[in-house]
Amino acid sequence: MVQRDSQGPIIKPTGEELERQAKAASANEAQASEKLRGPLHTDLGKTTIEDRVVQKIASIATREVSGVYAMGNAARRTFNSLAERIPGAQANAAGGVSVEKGEQQTAIDVSIVVSYGFSIVEVSSEIRSNIIAQVERATGLEVIEVNVEVTDVHLPEDDDDDTETRDGLK
Known part of the structure; x- marks a missing residue:
């Protein structure tokens, strides 16, 4: 299904593409939380x-x-x-x-x-x-x-x- 806006057609992502985007987003979140992990940054404090x-x-x-x-x-x-x-x-x-x-x-x-x-x-x-x-x-x-x-x-x-x-x- 193709939708249109003022700049041209927008193609809706498929189910596979949505899954890939979700995995990429969760991987980025995991990396961000790991960056602040270590002996000086814990769940109990900083x-x-x-x-x-x-x-x-x-x-x-x-x-x-x-x-x-x-x-x-x-x-x-x-x-x-x-x-x-x-x-x-x-x-x-x-x-x-x-x-x-x-x-x-x-x-x-x-x-x-x-x-x-x-x-x-x-x-x-x-x-x-x-x-x-x-x-x-x-x-x-x-x-x-x-x-x-x-x-x-x-x-x-x-x-x-x-x-x-x-x-x-x-």
């Missing part, structure tokens, strides 16, 4: 995690890796050292970590200083593995990317220079 929580977990996971001398760039490290000298002030525990977080996934950027003598490739690999394991275990978020920026290499003589300057020997 759990949200602030960015700073992921930052702190990633920061701790990074500090656990051998060869990481410090975190953050020079400005961040200077600010943290000044903050430590002020009574009652706290240094940022998540310094050197930035996070982009969605509902179920996160991407993490880490800025570090590596101790001289350690392989930057190995340290970076261990940082990635540890951050992914700790963040996914603690939060249920899927870590899709961990970028490691090495801003400096700490040399043993750097400690001697800092000690002499602090003691007023220079």
